[in-house]
Amino acid sequence: METNDEELDLFVVREWDSRALVELYRAGGWWKEEWDPADIPLLVRSTFAFVVAVHRQSGRTVGMGRAISDGVSDAYIQDLVVLPEFRGMGVGKAILERLVGICKERGVCWIALVAEPGTSDFYESIGFEAMEGHIPMKFRGGENRC
Numbered sequence: 001m002e003t004n005d006e007e008l009d010l011f012v013v014r015e016w017d018s019r020a021l022v023e024l025y026r027a028g029g030w031w032k033e034e035w036d037p038a039d040i041p042l043l044v045r046s047t048f049a050f051v052v053a054v055h056r057q058s059g060r061t062v063g064m065g066r067a068i069s070d071g072v073s074d075a076y077i078q079d080l081v082v083l084p085e086f087r088g089m090g091v092g093k094a095i096l097e098r099l100v101g102i103c104k105e106r107g108v109c110w111i112a113l114v115a116e117p118g119t120s121d122f123y124e125s126i127g128f129e130a131m132e133g134h135i136p137m138k139f140r141g142g143e144n145r146c
Contacts, residue, residue, distance in 0.1 A: 009054045020060075024081050027081055060083075062082060069103065071108065075103045080092055082095075113128065
């Protein structure tokens with residue numbers, strides 16, 4: 001299946017169908033079954049910029065991405081994912097370019113992300129570069145669901 005700008009709509013949203021977003025999180029391998037889909041609306045509302053891609057012909061939500069930011073200095077791109085059958089068609093690039101554009105329009109020009117293994121070429125083709133000498137880290141302690 002091929003897609004282009006005429007077949008794809010991008011929306012910057014404050015709410016979206018939770019089932020469609022859970023499907024995308026699952027496609028990215030990020031959804032944990034113990035998580036509650038009822039948390040999705042708060043996740044979307046609380047995000048600096050949340051972009052979804054909809055395949056116009058089918059009406060299906062085929063991709064998403066979000067930028068987390070204080071709106072002043074830094075932004076982090078997170079949760080960029082496209083359904084497997086729509087990958088390689090420019091959907092992820094369109095979402096990422098929209099997110100970067102939103103950040104820059106709002107004066108946030110330091111934009112970073114953590115690339116999954118094997119995806120750095122994709123991000124570099126859009127203008128990202130490795131942050132030499134930096135190591136992404138994640139908190140793994142605690143007693144709650146974190």
